[in-house]
Amino acid sequence: MNTKYRLAKLFNYEYWPFWIFYGPFVLVWLYFSLRSRSFTYFTSANPSVKFGGLFQYSKYGLLKMLDQKYYPRTFFYDNLEQFIDLKPSVNYPLVYKPDIGERGKGVEIVEDAKAVIRLAEIHQEKFMLQEFVSSPHEFGVLYYRYPSGKSGITSIVTKGFLSVTGDGSSTLLNLMNNEIRAVDRIDYLKSKFSERLNEVLPSGEILVLEQIGNHCRGTEFINANYLICDQLVKVFDEISSTLDGFYYGRFDIKAESIDKLMKGEGIKVMEINGVNSEAAHIYDKNYTLLHAYKDVLMNLNMVFEIANENRKHGCKPAKLSEFINHLKLHLAS
Structure with a gap:
């Protein structure tokens, strides 16, 4: 590979x-x-x-x-403290986005407020939370x-979107290692799917690995x-x-x-x-x-x-x- x-x-x-x-x-x-x-x-x-x-x-x-x-409904925050004071009145999941940035850097789908706090602490910058559009x-x-x-x-x-298709015999880790678009993201994906790496996907089953639509993310x-x-x-x-x-x-x-x-x-x-x-x-x-x-x-x-x-x-x-x-x-x- x-x-x-x-x-x-x-x-x-x-x-x-x-x-x-x-x-x-x-x-x-x-x-x-x-x-x-x-x-x-x-x-x-x-x-x-x-x-x-x-x-x-x-x-x-x-x-x-x-x-x-x-x-979509979008909430802007100058910093983490403002988010803690003014949490959005909308259901998760939401999309966390740094207000300034390109090529999907720092963009993540978040499932709860704890995930928002974790990302805001990492990036230390203005950010927005956007309603996830399905x-x-x-x-x-x-x-x-x-x-x-x-x-x-x-x-x-x-x-x-970056995805793999099961063949009934390969583990998820093997499928990811053999998907050329996943190579640059392999460490991130291994962490994201850490509990499923040894899972064998049924033949024909498609698993979307990344829902953020940026080229550099596969x-x-x-x-x-x-x-x-x-x-x-x-x-x-x-x-x-x-x-x-x-x-x-x-x-x-x-x-x-x-x-x-x-x-x-x-x-x-x-x-x-x-x-x-x-x-x-x-x-x-x-x-x-x-x-x-x-x-x-x-x-x-x-x-x-x-x-x-x-x-x-x-x-x-x-x-x-x-x-x-x-x-x-x-x-x-």
Whole structure:
């Protein structure tokens, strides 16, 4: 398995480190920086969000800009003491999320207040508790709208949560060790399922190992761009209509079905990302590196164009010195 995993990491860009995959686009950033005469031009793409939503922006701050019908009940806490004083009046399970962070870091499903306290003591930061939404379908939708009016969707993925399927003879531990998407999470999973590691799953039984839909937590991103149409764009035009100063980002949502997604019925937005949003369909196992890079370039160009339009309307990019100082703090955290 180790050899198989190493080969997969080497030849499949889906598993490449972030800095290797995006390394070539430093030249693109420099090109757009020269054209816009600003190294932080992209922060103007979403002027209402700190650094345009690249890092250190408040997840709760973005969510609360939505109409309440579009997101699950969410409770925000500055610290653990505030949680102890103001525990949420809602049933568990809940989803614990650090208010600032990317790629699912620190996100956990919690079953009781003790679990919340444990996580809050570990992270020592602002956090939110979100009502767990059991809708079976989770999507990532990358939406944009130009200040001049044009809007659209450049990427949709459905999410296949990390899971194993029993064969009637292998233990859960063996199944996890032979699931390539579980390898980087194996220590965490062994702890999570410590009492079931020697259990033999019946043939055909599926066990979901991870219910947090992030790629770095083993989720498979499945290209669903076939769903892109004018009807769905109108749905997201409506959802984003209250997001003043927000023009580009990915909505992580849950819906009861594809049909209800297309109609905009019962959609729950779990999280919104800014200019750090990836066109996640590029990680589909059937996609090629050439097509992936082509789509990344298209989206980077879109961010540049949106930022440029906003600057013409008086939106100034972040000061480089401020950006660098906060970037250092972000990388050190």
